[in-house]
Amino acid sequence: MKRAGLNCGALVIIVMAVLFGMPLMTRNQTTQAAAAIDYLNPVVPCTTVYVSTQAKQVEWLPNAHGGRDYRYVLTAYDRCGLARQLMIQVTDQPLAPDTYLAVKTKGQKVLRWQPVKRAELPNKIRAKLMPTVLEAN
Numbered sequence: 581m582k583r584a585g586l587n588c589g590a591l592v593i594i595v596m597a598v599l600f601g602m603p604l605m606t607r608n609q610t611t612q613a614a615a616a617i618d619y620l621n622p623v624v625p626c627t628t629v630y631v632s633t634q635a636k637q638v639e640w641l642p643n644a645h646g647g648r649d650y651r652y653v654l655t656a657y658d659r660c661g662l663a664r665q666l667m668i669q670v671t672d673q674p675l676a677p678d679t680y681l682a683v684k685t686k687g688q689k690v691l692r693w694q695p696v697k698r699a700e701l702p703n704k705i706r707a708k709l710m711p712t713v714l715e716a717n
């Protein structure tokens with residue numbers, strides 16, 4: 581009976597170590613596997629990060645319904661100004677150049693995004709994102 585309790589305790593410790601350790605391994609990984617792992621991990625919180633689409637390389641691939649999927653690897657900043665790499669995939673139409681986006685993420689998984697004006701950005705992020713983006717945003 582003692583052995584079963586020890587085995588169960590060890591299993592719980594291993595599972596917790598994996599759950600809390602995986603976000604460290606997937607951070608800055610711009611793969612679909614990293615996004616899926618973070619999305620399924622219950623200990624990864626949802627956060628909002630901010631990106632700029634100024635002068636970013638775009639990769640596009642044909643999709644199943646005859647259009648294109650556009651993939652962007654962008655540097656995202658959280659409210660504290662900490663940077664990380666993030667992949668955003670858009671279907672059928674590329675992102676508008678020279679815009680700022682507020683991106684809701686769960687780890688590396690992009691849940692949704694929306695354009696924001698420069699004035700709506702937190703001060704720490706505004707200073708880090710490219711100052712050459714048009715002020716009209």
